[in-house]
Amino acid sequence: MIHTESITFSDMIVSCEQNIVSDMGGEKVMLSIRNGNYYNLGTTGGRIWDFLGEKISVQEIVDRLLSEYDVDQTECEQQVIAFLNHMRKEGLVLVTQETKVNSGT
Numbered sequence: 001m002i003h004t005e006s007i008t009f010s011d012m013i014v015s016c017e018q019n020i021v022s023d024m025g026g027e028k029v030m031l032s033i034r035n036g037n038y039y040n041l042g043t044t045g046g047r048i049w050d051f052l053g054e055k056i057s058v059q060e061i062v063d064r065l066l067s068e069y070d071v072d073q074t075e076c077e078q079q080v081i082a083f084l085n086h087m088r089k090e091g092l093v094l095v096t097q098e099t100k101v102n103s104g105t
Helices: 042-051 058-068 073-089
Strands: 011-015 019-024 027-032 038-041 093-097
Touching: 011 058, 027 042, 038 042, 042 058, 042 073, 058 073, 073 093
Parallel strands: none
Antiparallel strands: 011 093, 019 027, 027 038
């Protein structure tokens, strides 16, 4: 399935199964069993991948990276969105939109 919409900060992201990830000298590399492709996630991409073991919002990913790295917020946001859009295009992550439930009280 091709997604034309960009990921937003409120979207929830989780890694797909069928990926083998290994740490190689501080950088994460991954083999997708589903598509047979190898990926070098690098250091920061590997750190983002670590966060994706459980469902997490894009905003939470950005917040965590801002607390760990000396990086401009706008640059961080742009790079995270670009990385996650690429991961979704490759079928490596699942993206869902969280909807707020109205209690109707």
